[in-house]
Amino acid sequence: MANQVLIYDGKTWVDRTPQVFDGSTWRAATPLYWDGAEWRTGAPPPREFPSYAGNASSLVSGDVAELPVPADVRTGDLVVSVCAQQGGAALPSPLLAPAGVLPTVYTLRSGVRLLVAVWPWEPSRGATTVWDTAGSTTTAVMNLLYRGGDTASVSLTPVVGITEHPGVNQVPLDASQDYTTLYAVLTVSDTLTGAAWPDGVIPRAQRLGRFGAQQISLMTADTPGAGASPGALRLDTTVETAAVAVITIPGRSDGRPTWILGDDRASVLGTTTYLE
Secondary structure, eight states: OOOOOEEEOSSSEEEOOOEEEOSSOEEEOOOOEEOSSSEESSOOOOOSSOEEEEEEEEEEOSSEEEEEOOTTOOTTOEEEEEEEEESOOOOSOOEEESTTOOOEEEEOTTSEEEEEEEEEOOGGGOSEEEEEOTTOSOEEEEEEEEESOOGGGOOSOOEEEEEEEEEEEEEEOOOOOSSEEEEEEEEEESSOOOEEOOTTOEEEEEEOOOTTSOEEEEEEEEEEOOSSOOOEEEEEEEEEEEEEEEEEEOOOOOSSOOOOTTOTTTOOOOTTOOOO
């Protein structure tokens, strides 16, 4: 219901709430809000598999890593901010903006640090993320957008698993989880120029270090959660160290079974299977 407007006519308060004509009668105007792209009466319902909507990424050196949220962000989109630091001090509050968002921080045996924060976007959160990266020789940062997620289920610990692999040219991917699974792989190498994700995993953003310099590279891809490992990320060189984080982008089940193309473990067609 629209906010009520009352006007005093000298004797009493009279309702003068604005109304709209729908072609046959006058009725109260439905409240609207601007989501960044269109006027809406309410948030769209969450989907089981939130969809990728865009990214921004950068490779920086310095004490602060500042990166815009993708320009087509809408109210209710889930922002996944990933920061990979090559050394530096462990800070209690490394995410300087937006205020009030707490990242999860992982310091690996190699000294590399991975930081991940997930939050539902709204205008008050601002259009930029700022990470404190003091002491890090190289930092890779990414902001990825997912649309249709269940904002009520966003966790303070969105990373459900992280593993480290020294001296490898293939990075095994842990089993995907429910809803949409985002893989974030970071490496340290001076010769990495590319990588190939396994079938069924969709490459998203990547930021590679400069060839000839021992720098961090950060690569991301996603897949619908199927409960099994999709395989391994193949690198075009042997890296000093690699780590992979599994991040869940929460959705909401519609109660119906899901068949995922190419998933030979959880989606086997039977004689009475119907696809819609």
